[in-house]
Amino acid sequence: MVDQLNxxxxxxxxxxxxxxxxxxAIAVRIEPGEDARLLLPHLDRLTLVEVAFPKFRDGRGFSSxxxxxxxxxxxxxxxxxxxxxxxxxxMKRCGFDAFAxxxxxxxxxxxxxxxxxxxxYQTAADxxxxxxxxxxx
Amino acid sequence: MYQxxxxxxxxxxxxxxxxxDQVKRRxxxxxxxxxxxxxxxxxxxxxxxxxYMLRVAIPYGTLSSKQMHMLAHIARKYxxxxxxxxxxxxxxxxxxxxxDTPEILTDLASVEMHAIQTSGNCIRNISSDQFAxxxxxxxxxxxxxxxxxxxxxxxxxxxxxxPRKFKICVIAAQEDRAAMRLHDIGIQIIEKDGVHGAAVYxxxxxxxxxxxxxxxKEFVPLEDLLSYxxxxxxxxxxxxxxxxxxxxxxxxxxxxxxADSYRAQVEEEFAQVKxxxxxxxxxxxxxxxxxxxxxxxxxxxxxxxxxxxxxxxxWVGQNVAKHxxxxxxxxxxxxxxxxxxxxxxxxxxxxxxxDLALQYSHDELRITHAQNVVLPHVxxxxxxxxxxxxxxxxxATPNLDLITDMIACPGLDYxxxxxxxxxxxxxKIADRFADLDRQRDLGExxxxxxxxxxxxxxxxxxxxxxxxxxxxxxENYQLSFGGSGAQDVSIANITGxxxxxxxxxxxxxxxxxxxxxxxxxxxxxxxTYRRIGMAPFKEAIYG
Numbered sequence: 001m002v003d004q005l006n007x008x009x010x011x012x013x014x015x016x017x018x019x020x021x022x023x024x025a026i027a028v029r030i031e032p033g034e035d036a037r038l039l040l041p042h043l044d045r046l047t048l049v050e051v052a053f054p055k056f057r058d059g060r061g062f063s064s065x066x067x068x069x070x071x072x073x074x075x076x077x078x079x080x081x082x083x084x085x086x087x088x089x090x091m092k093r094c095g096f097d098a099f100a101x102x103x104x105x106x107x108x109x110x111x112x113x114x115x116x117x118x119x120x121y122q123t124a125a126d127x128x129x130x131x132x133x134x135x136x137x
Numbered sequence: 138m139y140q141x142x143x144x145x146x147x148x149x150x151x152x153x154x155x156x157x158d159q160v161k162r163r164x165x166x167x168x169x170x171x172x173x174x175x176x177x178x179x180x181x182x183x184x185x186x187x188x189y190m191l192r193v194a195i196p197y198g199t200l201s202s203k204q205m206h207m208l209a210h211i212a213r214k215y216x217x218x219x220x221x222x223x224x225x226x227x228x229x230x231x232x233x234x235x236x237d238t239p240e241i242l243t244d245l246a247s248v249e250m251h252a253i254q255t256s257g258n259c260i261r262n263i264s265s266d267q268f269a270x271x272x273x274x275x276x277x278x279x280x281x282x283x284x285x286x287x288x289x290x291x292x293x294x295x296x297x298x299x300p301r302k303f304k305i306c307v308i309a310a311q312e313d314r315a316a317m318r319l320h321d322i323g324i325q326i327i328e329k330d331g332v333h334g335a336a337v338y339x340x341x342x343x344x345x346x347x348x349x350x351x352x353x354k355e356f357v358p359l360e361d362l363l364s365y366x367x368x369x370x371x372x373x374x375x376x377x378x379x380x381x382x383x384x385x386x387x388x389x390x391x392x393x394x395x396a397d398s399y400r401a402q403v404e405e406e407f408a409q410v411k412x413x414x415x416x417x418x419x420x421x422x423x424x425x426x427x428x429x430x431x432x433x434x435x436x437x438x439x440x441x442x443x444x445x446x447x448x449x450x451x452w453v454g455q456n457v458a459k460h461x462x463x464x465x466x467x468x469x470x471x472x473x474x475x476x477x478x479x480x481x482x483x484x485x486x487x488x489x490x491x492d493l494a495l496q497y498s499h500d501e502l503r504i505t506h507a508q509n510v511v512l513p514h515v516x517x518x519x520x521x522x523x524x525x526x527x528x529x530x531x532x533a534t535p536n537l538d539l540i541t542d543m544i545a546c547p548g549l550d551y552x553x554x555x556x557x558x559x560x561x562x563x564x565k566i567a568d569r570f571a572d573l574d575r576q577r578d579l580g581e582x583x584x585x586x587x588x589x590x591x592x593x594x595x596x597x598x599x600x601x602x603x604x605x606x607x608x609x610x611x612e613n614y615q616l617s618f619g620g621s622g623a624q625d626v627s628i629a630n631i632t633g634x635x636x637x638x639x640x641x642x643x644x645x646x647x648x649x650x651x652x653x654x655x656x657x658x659x660x661x662x663x664x665t666y667r668r669i670g671m672a673p674f675k676e677a678i679y680g
Contacts, residue, residue, distance in 0.1 A: 032379075057175065057258070059298025063374050066295055070413060086159065086176055093294035109162075116155045118147045121288045122363075123415040124295065131144045131288070132417035135424065 005105050007078055007098035013050050029080070036064035043073045050100070053081035062094045069095035069125035085113045095125035138201055138501060139284050139428045141249045148291065149246045152253055156180045157239035164236070179259060179297070181252030182238055186553050189233040192255040193245060197265035197283040197307070198226030198504040200250075205491035205502055207248045209484040215241055220487070222472060222480040224544055224595055225304070226264050226504040227255055231551055253291060258299045260290035260370070264306045266314045267505040270429055271467050271513040273459045277333055279309035279326055281426035282362075285417070289363050296370050300377035301385035303370070304342075307335075315506055316622030318350045319343055319598055321387045322369060327356065334358045339369060339399070340391030343592035347628045348388040351396040353403065361407075363416050368406035372399065431462070432499035438464025438516045449524050451573070452535040457520065460513075468498075468512040468523060469505065471534040471542060475567045478560050479545040480508030489530045497523050506595075506622075507544055507583075509537070539576040540584055540649070541567045544595050548588030548605065549612075555588035557605025557612035562586055565642050570649075579649055582662045583621070598622035600663040601648070602629040603641060614641040618648070618674060619666050630671060633679055644678045651677035 011027045019028040020038060027048035030036055039046065049068060051061040065077055076098050079091050083101040088110055091099070099105065120128045141149070156176075163173040177183075181192040193208065200208075208228055212220045215237050216230040223229055233241070245251055255262055263283040270278040286305060290296070296303070306317045309326035317323035323338040335357045341350025357365045373387045376394075391399045440463055444450035458467040470490060473479050482490070490510055494502045497519045503511035515523060527533035536542045543566065546552065548559030563586055570576055585599030589606070596602030602617040613635040620629030636644055649662065651674055656665045666674065 056172075057298055058379055059258075059296070059300075060375055060379075062295045062298065063371050066371075067409075070409065084172060086155075087298075090292075090294040090297055112158065113155075117151050117292065119144055120294075121148070121291050122293060123413060130415075130417075131148075132421040134144065135142070136418055136420050 004098040005107055005110050007076075007100050009048060009076075011048055013048065030061070030064050032058050032060040034064075036067045039068065040071045043068070043071060043075075046073065046075050048076040048078060049073065050078045050080050051096070053079055053083055056082040056084050056087060062090065065091070065094040065096055066125045085109050088113050089116055093120065093124040093126045093128065138199055139196075139280075139425065145288075146246075146249070149249070149251045149253070152180070152251060152292075153239065153242045153246050156242060160235060160239055175257055175298075178257035179254055180238075180242070181255035182233070182235075183256060184553070185231065185551050186549075187551070188231065189235055189238070190551070191230045191233045191238060191241060191252055192223070193228045193230070193250060193252050194255045194262045195227050195250075195504050196287050197263055197269065197280050198267050198506075199265075199269075199280060200502050200504070201248075202491035202495040202500050202502070204248045204250055205487050205494065207244060207250065209487035209491065211241055211244060212484040212487065219481055219483045221478075221547060222482065222504050222508045222510065224506045224508060224546075224593060225255075225262060226267070226506055227262055228504070229547070231547070256302070257297075258301050258303075259297045260293060260299075260303045260305065263287050263290070264304065264315055264320070264506065266308045266310055267503040267511045268314060268458065268467055268513065269309070269503075270431065271460050271465075272310050272312075273461045274312055275310035275461070276328055277309050277326055278426075278429045279307040280429050281422060282309075282324065282326060282335070282359075283307045284425045284428075285362070285422060286366070289366070296374060299370070299374055300379050301382065301387075303373075303387065305366075311624065313622070313624040313626070316595070316598060316626075318626045319347075319595075319622055320350065322366065323350050329356050332358065335362055335365075337365065337369070340388040340396070342386050342388045343595060343597045344386065345383055345590045345592070346386075346389065346392075347592065347597035348392060349626050349628065350388075351391070353396060353400050359422060360416055360419065361411065364411045364413070365403070365407055367415060368403045368410050371406050371410070372402045376402075432501070432514055434462050434465060434499075434514060435516055438462075439518055440464050442517050442520065446521070448528075448535075449521060452524055452533055453520060455535040455539070455577075456537045462514075464517055466515050466517050466520060468515050468520070469537050470510040470512065470527060470532050471536055472509050472532075473536055473542045473567070474531055474534045475541060475571045476564070479543050479563050482510070486530055486532060489526065489532070493523055493526060507542065509542070535573065536576060538581045538583065540570045540579055540582040540601075541576055542583075543567070544583075544585040544599070546586065546588050546594035548586075548594075552588065554591055555605070556590075556607035557588050557614065559586045559588040559594055559605060562603060562605070562614060562638055562641065565638065566645060569642050569646060578653070580661050582649070584645075585620075595622060596620070597628050598626075599629055600661070600666070601645060606635065608635065612638065614638065616641060616644055616648075616678070618671065619663060621663060625663075632671065632675055647677045648674050
């Protein structure tokens with residue numbers, strides 16, 4: 001996980017418009033206002049989806065990530081932009097497995113942040129077993 | 138009351154450790170204030186005019202005597218010996234040092250308390266009926282539902298960076314004591330075919346654009362509730378406006394696209410989400426509900442009450458409500474003494490209320506959105522002893538729901554958002570109407586004051602509302618009538634041009650005089666207003 005902290009790729013990444021109009025690209029970028037569901041018919045040929053976080057306060061990308069994972073997307077899901085240490089845990093839970101932050105993240109701080117929670121209350125897009133399930137088996 | 142198991146405790150402890158690390162990084166300069174701000178806000182830490190303010194969560198307004206004692210301890214040790222109970226059923230400490238916050242959060246965690254999500258653009262503390270579990274008019278105790286939502290919403294990975302803050306309220310009684318339909322999501326537990334489920338309202342709120350939440354779904358069964366709310370929140374997270382923070386609440390989204398369109402989108406999302414298996418089993422609800430079982434009340438408690446002491450009888454008549462069990466009553470402790478600051482309590486008063494709860498109320502206290510404190514399970518035979526102790530502590534003002542039982546935000550005395558002071562206006566009004574006979578003659582009259590347009594003082598929901606604004610560098614107070622946060626929910630209307638501090642007190646007096654002249658049998662101020670309309674009041678005030 002922490003290996004993917006400052007993720008790079010040589011694969012060309014196209015915009016949603018480009019991807020949906022003609023391209024046979026295998027990597028696409030979703031801006032906050034764009035609808036991740038439009039990608040669902042094409043998930044099998046995508047190897048990477050980059051979700052843009054132009055401002056860390058804009059949390060739409062968290063929903064985009066979950067929608068893609070819930071629909072079965074298994075490729076790389078990358079959070080790009082104003083990605084902060086203290087958001088990593090939530091992002092991972094929403095299905096992100098790679099990060100391309102504007103400001104490189106300190107691996108030690110990131111490891112600490114990712115280890116914050118012993119368990120989780122809710123089911124999300126990661127494999128974590130929610131607390132209610134731990135309680136009741 | 139709910140009690141943490143090892144999982145709940147571990148979550149809160151983890152949060153304390155995380156925040157201690159964040160404070161360290163902020164103090165060392167590793168983090169900018171801009172980056173630190175959303176993190177401290179999710180731990181209830183605001184920067185106010187003079188100091189940091191820490192807002193402690195009191196989930197659905199319920200706390201034990203041990204927890205209340207801890208609040209008193211924090212007030213003494215880290216603040217100026219008092220705290221302020223808020224309209225969100227929380228407690229604010231107004232004079233906190235940043236360096237002390239990890240220690241304070243550690244103290245809170247030792248009694249199963251925290252400041253998690255008491256601010257920030259996330260799902261806030263779940264609010265509820267302060268009489269829950271005791272009210273004669275409830276179909277069930279709403280708090281197990283609220284606790285289920287507390288756990289679901291805590292550190293929610295998808296909904297921690299919403300367009301704006303998000304407030305959820307759960308009630309289960311006929312009477313709405315919690316302003317349910319003025320929340321982002323309001324839930325009323327109802328019964329259908331012998332089964333309890335949630336009627337879900339969404340898109341209510343106050344602020345600069347007050348709105349009453351429309352009904353979105355008539356009945357959501359327990360086994361679908363979290364999936365349904367997840368769908369509600371996801372639609373909001375994706376489509377709520379982010380271009381203008383004043384238009385970012387869910388009420389604006391629902392107003393702009395319409396309740397039908399919002400409902401359709403939620404249904405579509407729900408169909409996806411329901412398949413994910415995110416709803417806990419019934420056994421988890423039952424586990425939670427067991428903590429809220431009625432305490433072991435005295436089955437032989439008598440309904441007899443000696444009301445020969447006049448002041449005691451007045452207090453019983455005003456501040457004591459019907460309990461669902463025979464021989465018991467619900468006591469509301471007024472934090473609105475005439476010379477006081479609405480909602481404030483000293484550490485000594487907190488300690489006393491905690492002691493009374495332990496001795497007389499099965500170790501339980503409640504905080505009300507009107508900034509008072511409740512002892513929910515008191516034997517009628519103990520009421521006199523409770524009252525005597527409250528009198529000695531200055532806590533027996535018999536003014537519940539009367540004009541001096543005001544809601545007031547901290548205003549410009551503390552808050553960096555405020556345009557005007559709320560506290561001095563509240564005190565002047567209380568002073569003007571101090572005579573108890575006069576207050577009682579005016580009857581139920583809910584007066585609510587906000588020091589700015591954000592409406593923390595619920596002025597839109599006041600029978601009489603006051604909004605403080607800044608008019609060319611001077612504090613100016615706009616007056617409005619006809620609001621209600623109860624089951625007869627309505628938004629107040631502005632009377633006309635605003636007033637200065639003394640002017641608004643005079644205007645209120647002219648309006649209440651008009652009410653006394655116009656009222657018919659049994660009519661409250663708001664009933665008369667609704668019947669005769671604004672014009673006669675306007676003439677009385679400005680004429």
